[in-house]
Amino acid sequence: MDGLSLTGRTALVTGGAGGIGTAICADLAGLGARVVVADLDEDAARATAAALPDAVAERVDLADPASIDDLAGRVGRADVLVHNAGVSVVEPFVDGDPASWDLMWKINLRAPMYLTRLLLPGMRGWGRLVFISSDGARAGSGGEGAYAATKAGLFGLAKTLAREAARQGVTSNVVCPGPTDTPMQRAIAEHHPGLVDRLARQIPLRRIGRPADVAGLVAFLCTDRAGYITGQTLSVSGGITMC
Template identity: 80%
Template sequence: MDGMDLSGRTAVVTGGAGGIGRAICADLAGLGARVVIADRDLPAARDAAKETGGTAHRVDLADHADIDRFCAAVGPVDVLVHNAGISIVEPFTESDPANWDLMWQVNLRAPMQLTRALLPGMTGRGWGRLVFVSSDGARAGSGGEGAYAATKSGLFGLAKTLAREAARGGVTSNVVCPGPTDTPMVRTVADAHPGLLDKLAKQIPLRRIGRPDDIAGLVAFLCTDRAGYVTGQTVSVSGGITMQ
């Protein structure tokens, strides 16, 4: 299909060693992109890189200096997928402000810092794609995830602002919001609450929770020329549990 080829493009995916991130890396590589995986778990990132023919970098997104080192080392980047995220589930009135700070650093500040460093190269070359992976919990609220939802919802305003500021440089900026998805992070929560995933699935019109591939397909499309007229948008991938 015309306009779906990313050959010659370099794509950075944060959190690329995890469930959704790994699927995104696979789809981008399948379209011909050279994928750079930025993840705190270097062994897992290297495994994912072997699958995609890409490269792996250990990056702690809570460490400002580590991000700067990565940006200096990675070279020109055409596609930047902000997939990494951390969620600490606790009732808000009982939550630890130290956890707020960690989620702010990883979920919002790191995307801001990475974009600030790498976006000028995109606009200078006249082509680029920014994709922010947020959460339907940030759009609709989610019990026990007040700080997570707050930090992830910050991506909406950032992405829309960048869509306006970078448009003349040929760069698009969009947000993808996964609904309940079968990832290691969700499994950790589900293990502490038996039956949770089955209860979630019954609430979803398509009667199943999402798979990483469900999200990856949309992210990959938004990175192609076929999506070149799509910018400033927020799209849910949730099986219909949220409808806008």
């Protein structure tokens, strides 16, 4: 099919060594992109990049603006920027530690703002911005008030960028995974026995998501076939969220 190739494009994926991130990197590489796997875990990033053609690994601490500056300097420019990295601390809001709120704000919202500001000027004539948020940010999620708030901030950012960058051929969209089988989800489930089964029973398709479910939509949004889609928030949730 025409319009589905990313040959000649460079794609930077933050959190690229994580569960969803690895799947996104694989799909973008499969479409021909040169993928930059950016992650705090440098060894995991290298392992992910080694499994892909023409991919490179870059360490970045998204809580540190200086580290983001260094990453942008090493990459130079990117045609595709996927903000996939995120951190969640599950706790009742009134019992929350403001220090954990600060960490989630830095990684989940400030880092995408900062990195986009550095790389967007280089997307002249063509570019793709994809922000990975969460269905918890759309609908709320018990125990994830601060996480949902920081991820919800991506909605306003992405829509504003969709308007501001449209004239330079850049699209900007948000993808919201529902419950997905990732290391983060498993870590949460360890402290909440039966959580995955309870979630699956609530989902019309009767299973939690897989990283590949999310990656497929992200990859499509990065192609020319999705060139008329911008400013949108799309869920990948098996039907648990319908809005």
